Each structure stands twice: as structure tokens, then as C-alpha cells.
Amino acid sequence: MVKSLPKMMASHAERAGHKIAPYPWLRHGVLLAPLLAGNAQAGDNAYSFDLPAQPLAATLDRLAQASHTQLIYADATVKGLTAAPVKGRYTARQALAIALGKSGLRYDVVDKALITVSGKPDTRSEATLAPMTVVGEAEADPNDPYNTDYKVADTVTATKTDTPIMETPFSVQVVPKQVLQDQQAVRLETAAENVSGTYSSRGAGGIGGGQSATFLRGFETFDYYRDGGRFNGGFVINGPREMANVERVEVLKGPASILYGRLEPGGMVNIVTKRPLATPYYSLQQQFGSYDFYRTTADATGPLTEDKSLLYRVNLAYENSGSFREFLDHDRVFFAPTFHWNISDKTQANFHMEYQHDKSPFDHGFPVAGNRPLNLPHGRNLGEPGSANESETFNVGFDWSHAFNDNWTLRHRFDAVLLPKADTLPSVYSGFLGPCSVGVSCQVNRLTYANKSHAENYYTTVDLLGKFNTWGIKHDVLLGGDFYHQVHQTDFAWTFSQPIDAYNPVHTGIDPSVLDHPNLFGPSGFTEEWGGFYTQDQIELPYHVHLLAGFRYDTVRYGSASDLHFNFGSPFVQSSHNLLQQESVKPRFGLLYQPIPEVSLYGNYVENFGLSNGFNSNGAALPPTTAKQWEGGIKTELLDKRLTATLAWFDITKRNIAVTDPDPIKAASGFQNAIGEVRNQGVELDMAGELLPGWKLIGTYSYIDSKITKDTSVIYDANFNVVGIGTGNQGKRLFNVPRNIASLWSTYEFFDGDLRGFKFGGGVLLRDQRQGDNANSFQLPGYATVNLLASYTVDVGKSKVTTQLNVDNLLNKDYFDSATNSTVQGNYPGAPRTVLGSIRLEF
Numbered sequence: 001m002v003k004s005l006p007k008m009m010a011s012h013a014e015r016a017g018h019k020i021a022p023y024p025w026l027r028h029g030v031l032l033a034p035l036l037a038g039n040a041q042a043g044d045n046a047y048s049f050d051l052p053a054q055p056l057a058a059t060l061d062r063l064a065q066a067s068h069t070q071l072i073y074a075d076a077t078v079k080g081l082t083a084a085p086v087k088g089r090y091t092a093r094q095a096l097a098i099a100l101g102k103s104g105l106r107y108d109v110v111d112k113a114l115i116t117v118s119g120k121p122d123t124r125s126e127a128t129l130a131p132m133t134v135v136g137e138a139e140a141d142p143n144d145p146y147n148t149d150y151k152v153a154d155t156v157t158a159t160k161t162d163t164p165i166m167e168t169p170f171s172v173q174v175v176p177k178q179v180l181q182d183q184q185a186v187r188l189e190t191a192a193e194n195v196s197g198t199y200s201s202r203g204a205g206g207i208g209g210g211q212s213a214t215f216l217r218g219f220e221t222f223d224y225y226r227d228g229g230r231f232n233g234g235f236v237i238n239g240p241r242e243m244a245n246v247e248r249v250e251v252l253k254g255p256a257s258i259l260y261g262r263l264e265p266g267g268m269v270n271i272v273t274k275r276p277l278a279t280p281y282y283s284l285q286q287q288f289g290s291y292d293f294y295r296t297t298a299d300a301t302g303p304l305t306e307d308k309s310l311l312y313r314v315n316l317a318y319e320n321s322g323s324f325r326e327f328l329d330h331d332r333v334f335f336a337p338t339f340h341w342n343i344s345d346k347t348q349a350n351f352h353m354e355y356q357h358d359k360s361p362f363d364h365g366f367p368v369a370g371n372r373p374l375n376l377p378h379g380r381n382l383g384e385p386g387s388a389n390e391s392e393t394f395n396v397g398f399d400w401s402h403a404f405n406d407n408w409t410l411r412h413r414f415d416a417v418l419l420p421k422a423d424t425l426p427s428v429y430s431g432f433l434g435p436c437s438v439g440v441s442c443q444v445n446r447l448t449y450a451n452k453s454h455a456e457n458y459y460t461t462v463d464l465l466g467k468f469n470t471w472g473i474k475h476d477v478l479l480g481g482d483f484y485h486q487v488h489q490t491d492f493a494w495t496f497s498q499p500i501d502a503y504n505p506v507h508t509g510i511d512p513s514v515l516d517h518p519n520l521f522g523p524s525g526f527t528e529e530w531g532g533f534y535t536q537d538q539i540e541l542p543y544h545v546h547l548l549a550g551f552r553y554d555t556v557r558y559g560s561a562s563d564l565h566f567n568f569g570s571p572f573v574q575s576s577h578n579l580l581q582q583e584s585v586k587p588r589f590g591l592l593y594q595p596i597p598e599v600s601l602y603g604n605y606v607e608n609f610g611l612s613n614g615f616n617s618n619g620a621a622l623p624p625t626t627a628k629q630w631e632g633g634i635k636t637e638l639l640d641k642r643l644t645a646t647l648a649w650f651d652i653t654k655r656n657i658a659v660t661d662p663d664p665i666k667a668a669s670g671f672q673n674a675i676g677e678v679r680n681q682g683v684e685l686d687m688a689g690e691l692l693p694g695w696k697l698i699g700t701y702s703y704i705d706s707k708i709t710k711d712t713s714v715i716y717d718a719n720f721n722v723v724g725i726g727t728g729n730q731g732k733r734l735f736n737v738p739r740n741i742a743s744l745w746s747t748y749e750f751f752d753g754d755l756r757g758f759k760f761g762g763g764v765l766l767r768d769q770r771q772g773d774n775a776n777s778f779q780l781p782g783y784a785t786v787n788l789l790a791s792y793t794v795d796v797g798k799s800k801v802t803t804q805l806n807v808d809n810l811l812n813k814d815y816f817d818s819a820t821n822s823t824v825q826g827n828y829p830g831a832p833r834t835v836l837g838s839i840r841l842e843f
Contacts, residue, residue, distance in 0.1 A: 047146055049095050049279070051086040059083035059099050066141075067092040077105075087279075143247060143274070145281050145299075145842065146800075148178045148749075150696040151644050151689040157250040157270045159538065159548070160228070160259055160463060161476055166635055167546050169590030169602040171253035171648045173198075173686050179698055180246065182747055182761060182789055184287065184806045184836050186295060186319075188212060188224075188241045191249045192269070193743050193765055196684040196700035198251055201736070201818035201828070212240055213820075216266030217253060217652060218680035218706045218737040224269040225260065229397060229415035230459040232486060242356060244297045245315035245336040247274045253684070254629045254650060255608030258534055258552045258588040261484055265608040265627030265652050266680075273352070276311035276340040277301045282843050289836035292322040304339075311340040324831055326381035328361035329388075349400035355393070362387040364825040367433045367444060367502075371778040373816055374442065374502055378829035382444055382500055384510045387427030391453075394418045407467040417457035428497050428510055432824050442502040448511055449494035458485045476538040478550070482531060489525035528612070530556040536588070548590035548604075555583045558612045558621060580621030584609045598641075603632040613658040613674050622674040627654040643689030651681040653709075660712045664722045677710035678734055697746040704741075706734040708774060732776045735821040738768040747789060761789040762810075772819040772827060780827070783815035799843035808834045 047067045051059050056078040063086070084101030142152050152174040154164050165172060173195045185191045189200035189212055201213040201220075213220050224231050224241070249271055256268040280302030287295040301313035317334040338352040363381060366373040397415035404410070427449060434443035461482035468475050498508050536550030558580040590604035610625030633648035657676030682704040690696045713728030747761030765785050772778040791804035812833040820826030 047090065047092070047095070047144075049086045049090060051083065051095075051099065053082055053085050056081040056083040056099070056103065059086070063092065063095055063099060066144075067095070081105075142176060143277070145177075145277070145283070147176075148696075149176060149690075150179060150698055151642075152176050152248065153641075153644075155250050156228075157252050157268075159536065160478055160480070161465060161538065163476070163538065165644070166594065166597075166600050166637060167592060169546065169548055169592040169604050171631065171633060171646055171650075171684065171686075173251050173253070173646070174688075175249040175251075175698070177247055178696075179688075179745070180243065180248070182759075182791075183745065183763075183787075184804065184838060186243055186287070188214075188243065188249070188269075188271075191243075191246075192251075194688075194698050194700065194745065195249075195251045196686045197253065197682070197702035197704060197741065198267070198269075199741065199767075201820065214269055215736065216251070216264070216269070217650060217682070218704045218734055219264045219266030219652070219654065219678075220736070221264040221266065221268075223263060224271060226271050226395070226415070227273055227399075227413075228260075228270065228461070229413055230261065230457070230484060231395075231417060232455075232457055240360075241271070242317055242332070242334045242336075242354075244299075244317035244334055245273045245313075245338075245354070247272045253648065254604070254631055254652065255588075255606040255627055257554075257609045258550055258586060258606065259480075259536070261482055261532060262530055262554070262556065262609055262611055262624065264610060265625075265629065265654050273336075273338070274299065274301070274313055274315060275350075276313040276338060278303055278308045278311060283840060285838060285840040287836060287838045290834045291324055292320075293836065294321065295319040309342040311342075313338050313340075323361065324379050324834075325361075325363055325829075326379055327383065327385040327387065328363055328381070329359075330361055331359040333357045346403040347400070349398065351398045352396070354395040357392050359388055359390045362389055362427050363828075365820075365828040367825060368772065368778045368823040368827065369433065369436050369438050369442065373772070373778070373780070373819075373827040373829075375439070376502060378814060378832065380502075380505065382446070382502060382505065384428040384507055386510050392420060394420070409465045411463045411465070412461070414460045415458070417455075417459075419453065419455040419457075434499060436502075440503065443499045444502050445499050446497040447494050448497040449492065451490050451492040453488070453490045455488040456486065459483070473542075474540040476540075478534075478536040478538075480535075481533045484528070484530050486528045487525065492524070526559060528556075528558045530554060530558075544594040546590075546592040546594070548588070548592075550588045551585060552588075552609070553583070553585050554609050555581075556609075556612075556624065557581050580612060580623075582623060584624075584626075586626075598637050600635040601633075602635065603630075605630055608654075610654070610656075613656065613672070622658055622672065623656050625654055625656045625674075627652055629653075639689070639691065643687065643691060645685070645687040648684045649682070650684070651679070653677065653679045657710075659710075659728060660714055660725065662712050662725050664714065664725055673712075675710060675712070676708070678707070679709050680704055680706045680734070680737070694749040694751055695746070696748075697744065699742075699744040699746075701742045702740070704737055704739060706737040706739075708732050708734060729774045729776070732774060733771045735771050735774050736780075736819050738770050738782070740766070740768040742766045745787075757793045759789070759791045759793070763787050770819065773821045773823060777823060780816040780819055783813055783830070785813050785815070785830075786810040799841060802838075802840045802842070804838040804840070806836045806838075808836070 049063070049066055051062055057075070060078065060083075081103050083099040086095050086098045090098070141147060142149070154162060155172055155174055156162055158168045158170045158172040175191045175194045179185070179194055180191060183190055192198045192200045192214055197217045199215050201215070213222055214224065222232070249269065251267060251269055253267045255263070255265045257263045260268055281299070283299040285297045287293070296318050298316040299313070302311065304310040304312050315334075315336045317332070319330065319332040321330045322328065323330070334354070334356050336352070336354045338350065341349045343349060363383060366376060366382070368374070395415065395417045397413070399411065399413035401409055401411040428446050432445045434445050436442035459482070461480060463478060463480040466477045468477070497511065500506065532552050532554040534550060534552040536548065539547040539549075541547060586607040586609050588604070588606045590602065592600055592602040594600045606629045608627035608629070610627060612624050613622035629650060629652045631648060631650045633646060635644070635646045637644050655677050656674040657678060658672040658674055659676035661671040661673045662675070682702060685701045686699075688698040708729045708731065711728035711730040713726045714722055715724040715726045717723050743763065743765045745761065745763030747759055749759040750756050765787070767782055769782045770780045772780055785808070788807045788810055789804070791802055793800060793802045809830070809832060814832070815830045817828050817830040
């Protein structure tokens with residue numbers, strides 16, 4: 001009843017010419033109906049308020065928005081009254097009582113569902129009652145640290161403009177903060193599992209050291225974005241992405257190069273970090289769990305000046321952990337300060353920095369015997385103790401915006417990601433499989449290697465946003481440009497090591513002589529520069545039709561260099577050099593029709609400008625990959641906008657993939673040509689939100705039909721002479737892409753009674769069988785894991801204390817998490833049953 005009252009009264013007021021019919025409980029003028037999570041005792045939930053002394057009407061409006069309520073009041077009742085300041089964390093009723101102060105108005109709770117605010121009775125005829133102002137249910141601020149929503153209505157990732165998801169003709173999904181907290185997502189891989197068609201290779205980041213790879217619609221990428229700024233994870237980040245300062249994770253499906261530059265066509269991951277707040281907030285969390293996992297995080301934010309023109313936020317993290325895998329100890333320090341400066345009411349600026357020192361274990365997983373990875377205890381490591389990467393990474397940058405007026409805004413962003421130190425200590429990893437009698441004795445050949453890396457990454461973008469009308473048609477225009485520069489250098493040394501018996505391993509330790517007598521594989525590196533100009537127009541047509549059209553001009557310059565005369569730690573000398581220069585223009589179109597507010601039908605066509613491919617037999621750089629996508633779908637908001645869902649169909653074709661050169665002689669020398677092609681098409685379903693008061697869920701399903709449509713390979717005779725070129729892996733399935741993927745996570749929180757403050761939940765993750773390599777020579781079996789959650793939250797004074805326990809892989813399922821298109825390494829077992837506890841204090 002409560003949820004329908006505002007709509008009923010608003011429509012009645014319209015019919016009566018803004019005059020309200022005689023509802024007895026409306027005669028006193030002001031009504032506050034708490035609808036927090038749709039619960040009758042929602043008024044008992046605490047929220048952060050920072051409301052100055054101002055007209056009472058303004059305070060009531062902002063109070064309703066901050067507490068996610070509906071507010072109805074008579075203008076005449078509050079006219080001329082000033083609200084008392086409200087600063088601190090209170091329930092809606094407590095905040096209302098403070099705001100009313102000495103105004104003479106009072107509030108009454110009606111049947112635990114409504115709060116009425118009364119003043120002097122209005123003696124005028126009910127037919128001429130003062131017009132009512134209705135403020136609909138406001139979307140909670142996704143940056144509020146106390147926001148518990150499982151769904152987010154708006155995102156800038158898909159269009160770089162503040163466009164509601166229901167009006168965006170692309171599939172874009174958000175994993176909000178509360179989901180990350182409930183799942184204790186200390187790794188980006190865990191967050192990715194909550195988005196259909198999106199998953200990560202845990203081996204690369206969670207187990208094997210180095211940055212995780214993310215698969216989006218079947219295409220692998222190492223890159224992600226931080227607040228719209230590019231991170232090249234494969235070369236400038238060692239170890240998994242730190243999540244201590246992450247507010248939410250946004251995923252744009254399909255090609256994103258039009259707005260963000262050169263990317264794989266499956267989509268992009270944009271990490272949205274925690275912003276400085278005007279209301280002081282502090283949090284301290286200690287996590288502890290299986291395999292000696294310990295992680296401490298701290299979060300502090302608030303104003304630095306009395307007028308709150310300068311705000312700060314600092315996030316800290318320290319992690320020390322072992323692993324279910326042998327020899328894999330992990331150590332990390334993370335420090336991330338950020339500042340927000342309100343220069344004026346039209347100009348703002350942000351400054352940020354991230355420092356990360358990481359010592360990550362290095363592990364290459366299991367080789368393959370037959371059509372499966374070796375059947376070994378999942379904790380076994382075929383390397384040696386002491387193998388690790390040690391690195392320091394800095395990210396510094398700023399962004400600012402200036403509003404010329406209500407319609408035109410200029411934005412600029414700059415990021416620098418620096419890797420001054422990344423050393424792989426002398427390490428041993430398993431290589432090719434030797435003589436193998438499965439289950440008895442299996443010799444695995446190994447290498448000892450070491451390297452030193454250095455990388456610099458610079459990214460800047462400028463956007464001009466405008467709003468105007470032409471003949472009654474609304475336009476949201478974006479004009480922008482970006483520039484990216486990256487330099488990467490590696491000194492690499494290796495030598496053969498003692499083989500190991502996979503079934504009866506004897507660990508001999510690491511031979512440091514690799515640094516003294518390396519094979520020739522000397523300093524190498526590359527330089528990449530690209531820039532682009534893009535434009536986009538979002539047009540609102542009659543009959544609730546939204547059209548988006550845009551294009552991008554790209555220019556790229558890519559070069560590689562190497563010095564085969566190795567001298568470990570020597571300056572980088574270019575003795576060979578290859579260069580690619582290319583230009584491209586790609587379009588983007590989207591169309592959306594919203595027949596009713598709860599339903600949107602959309603479709604799009606997008607082309608993509610991808611990454612570089614290497615070099616051909618003439619030393620010339622191969623052209624970058626390209627792609628195109630067709631997509632269509634339906635979006636809906638149900639249960640009074642508490643639950644959202646997206647059903648999408650997509651068809652992506654990626655071209656210019658580097659494959660064996662079609663000339664047999666060149667192919668015998670290992671040269672390549674850019675003629676390969678892959679097609680991924682499928683269906684995705686995402687849903688997130690609140691089914692009933694306190695009952696929340698986020699669920700996904702995806703079906704991906706993946707096929708290598710063009711490929712070549714070398715054909716040898718019995719004496720290993722090249723006799724021709726074959727079709728290679730043509731017709732095979734792309735590696736590590738399950739045909740079916742599904743996940744479901746749900747929680748229930750008690751708001752009253754003896755169980756108030758308790759939350760219980762759990763979920764399941766399902767993955768179909770995957771091909772381990774593009775030749776489809778071996779497979780990773782499908783699996784399902786079950787995860788559980790239990791937590792308890794209690795208010796202690798003005799503080800909030802939450803204890804939490806998560807159990808992942810409850811049934812202790814043995815499975816392989818991911819493969820890396822290799823039969824000799826990179827097939828990573830999944831973690832067994834893992835317990836993770838947490839104590840978090842917020843105030």
C-alpha cells in the first residue's frame with residue numbers, strides 16, 4: 001500500500017488541478033514514508049547526513065534522497081521555515097527530529113510504515129488545499145559507504161555521459177560495493193564472476209604471479225581501466241589488482257575502442273575507485289583465512305577545510321598470505337591517497353596516487369598428458385621454493401572539469417603508470433613433458449630463468465560535453481580525443497634445469513648461476529603510441545526512441561627492438577627495429593526504444609580497432625586486429641525498480657589474427673601473417689537487485705558459441721620437411737571459453753526481531769567444459785562450486801561493527817580454473833574449500 005500511495009496521490013492531484021482530495025491523514029500537510037528496502041522498519045537504518053541550516057523544504061528533500069525514501073509535503077506548511085543542521089549518522093526519524101528543531105512541527109509514526117509531520121492545521125477548504133510537492137523514490141548514492149544496493153541505475157562507462165542504463169543501447173553491468181563486501185572480493189576475478197560472459201584466469205594473477213587475464217564474451221584481455229584511465233595490466237602491473245580502494249566494477253560488453261582506444265572486442269572492465277566524501281567516514285577491517293591469509297585495510301575520508309572545498313580519502317592495505325599450492329607466499333603493501341578540490345561551483349579537480357609493492361609467487365601450473373592436465377594433488381608445485389616476482393608500481397594522475405554553463409562542460413584526465421622495478425628472482429618453471437608413464441613416473445623438463453623489467457604508461461583524454469535542442473529534438477553531444485604512450489623493456493636470462501618427476505618430485509633448489517651464464521635472449525622491448533579523435537551524439541527522438549551515433553579516427557605507431565648480445569642489467573640498446581604505422585576510422589551506432597518506463601528494447605552495431613600482432617617475414621609489423629559486433633537485447637526494471645535485468649544476443653567477429661604464414665618456406669622459419677579470424681556469438685542474461693525487503697540477488701547466465709573460422713598450419717612429411725600449408729585450427733573452439741556459464745549469489749538480511757543485524761547468503765558458480773588450447777587437444781572438465789556467507793552487524797554508539805564469515809567451494813570440489821592455450825604449462829587447479837573471516841569497524 002505504501003509504495004503505491006505517492007503515485008495515487010500524484011495522479012489525483014493532476015486530475016484535481018494540483019488540489020488534493022480529502023485524505024484525513026494529509027490535512028496537516030507533511031508526510032514521510034520510509035521505503036528503505038521496502039521494509040516497514042526501514043526508519044531504523046542509519047545513514048550519513050551533512051545538511052546545513054537552510055530552508056526546511058530543501059532539507060526535507062535532501063533527507064529523503066540520502067535515506068532513499070519518498071517524501072510528500074505541502075509547500076505552505078514549510079514555507080518560511082529554516083531547518084536545523086543535521087550532521088552525523090542517524091536514522092531517518094532521528095534526522096527528521098533534528099531538522100525540525102524548534103520549528104513547531106512534530107512527527108508521528110503511523111503503523112510502523114509512515115511518518116507524518118504535523119504543524120498548525122490548515123483551516124482552508126480541502127478542495128483548495130495547497131499544492132503538494134512529490135519527490136519520487138530516489139536512487140541511493142552509489143558512493144555512500146552505507147549504501148547496500150545490489151543494483152546501480154546510472155553509469156558513465158558505456159557512453160562517457162551520465163546516461164541511465166535503461167536508456168543506453170549497449171549491455172553494461174555493474175558489480176556494486178555491497179556485492180564486493182558480501183563476497184569478500186579481495187581479487188578482481190571474484191567480481192568478474194558476477195557479470196555474464198565475463199570471467200578471469202585466476203592462475204595468472206591469483207596463483208601464478210603477474211596480472212590476471214579477463215575473458216569478455218570469449219576474448220582474452222589483460223587491460224582494464226581505472227575511473228576511465230587505461231591500465232595495461234600485462235606489462236605494468238605485477239600481481240593481482242588491489243581492491244582496497246575499489247567502489248564498484250563496471251563492465252561494458254562488446255567493442256569499446258570507439259571511446260577508449262585499442263582494446264580486445266569482448267568489452268572493457270572499468271574499476272571505479274572510492275571518492276572523497278564531505279561527511280567524515282572511517283573504516284578498519286581485518287581479514288584472516290585459510291592458508292595463512294591475513295589482510296588489513298583502512299579507509300579514511302572527510303573535509304580538509306571548514307568550507308569543505310577540499311576533501312581527502314586515503315586507502316591502505318597490507319596483505320600476507322600463503323596458498324594451497326606449495327611455495328607460494330604472497331606479500332603486498334598498498335597506499336592510495338586521493339583529493340577532491342571544489343575550486344568553484346563550476347570547476348572541480350581530483351588528484352590521485354597509488355603505490356603498490358608486491359612480492360607475488362610464480363607458478364606455471366600443470367602440463368598435459370593425454371587430453372587432461374596431469375592428475376596430481378592440486379597443491380603440488382613442479383617449480384622450486386623461492387620463485388617470485390617483486391615489483392613496485394606507481395599510478396599518479398589528475399582530472400578536472402569546468403562547466404561553462406548548464407549545457408556545456410569540459411573534462412580532462414591524465415594518468416601515468418610507472419613500473420620502475422619488476423624483478424623475477426631466479427625461478428624454476430616446468431616446461432615440456434618428457435617420458436611419461438601416467439600414474440607411475442612422469443619426467444617434466446624445466447628451465448631456470450630471471451628477468452628485470454621497466455615500463456612507463458601515459459594516458460590522457462579530453463572531452464567536451466554539450467546539450468542542445470534542434471527543432472524540439474534533444475542532443476547530448478560528446479567530442480573528445482585521447483593519447484596513449486607506453487615503453488616496456490625486459491632483460492631476460494635462462495638456462496636448462498634438472499628435470500623433476502611429477503609423481504615423485506624431489507626438489508633440488510634454484511641454481512643462481514643463470515645470472516652468470518645465460519643463453520642468448522637479451523634485452524628486448526617495444527614502444528607503442530596511439531591517439532584518436534571521437535565524436536558521439538545521443539539523440540532523444542519522439543515516442544521514447546533514443547539514437548546513438550558516433551565514430552573514431554585512430555592513428556597508431558608501434559615499434560619493437562631487441563639486442564641479442566645479452567648483458568644482464570645493461571642499458572637498452574636497439575640493434576633491431578620494426579615499426580608499424582596505421583590509421584583507421586571506425587563507427588558506432590545504437591538504437592533504443594522504451595515503450596513503457598519498465599522496458600527497453602535495443603540494438604547496436606560497433607566496429608573495433610584492436611591490438612598489434614607482431615611482425616611478418618619481411619620484418620614489417622602486421623596490421624592490428626579489427627572486429628565488428630551486432631547486438632540486440634531487452635532491458636527491464638521490475639518490482640518498483642528494485643530489480644533490473646538484461647537479456648542480450650551478440651555476434652562478434654575478430655579479424656587480422658596472426659597465424660602461420662601461408663608460404664611454406666616462411667612458415668618453416670616461424671613467420672606469421674594476419675589472416676586469422678574468430679567468431680563468438682551467444683546469449684547473455686544478467687539480473688540484480690532486491691526481490692523482497694532484505695532479500696537481494698545478483699545472477700548471470702551466458703551461452704557462447706565460439707569458433708575459429710580462419711587459420712593456417714604447417715604440414716610436414718615423415719622426415720619433418722615442410723610440404724604444404726593446412727587449415728590449422730579452423731573449425732575448432734577458442735581456448736578457455738565455456739559454452740555455458742552461470743552464477744547466482746543471494747543474501748537475506750534481518751531488519752527486526754531477535755535476528756536483527758544477521759545476514760545469511762550463498763551462491764553457486766557453474767562452468768561448462770572448456771578446451772585447453774586452440775587445437776582442442778585437451779579439455780578442462782566442467783565444474784560447480786558452492787559458496788556461503790554469514791555476517792552480523794551491530795551498532796555500538798555511533799559506530800558500526802560487522803563480523804563476517806565466507807566459505808568458498810564448500811563441497812571441496814577438485815577442478816581446473818583456467819588454461820593458457822598451452823600443453824606444457826599454464827593449466828591451473830582451482831582452490832579447495834577456503835574459509836575467510838572478517839571484522840570491520842565503521843564510524
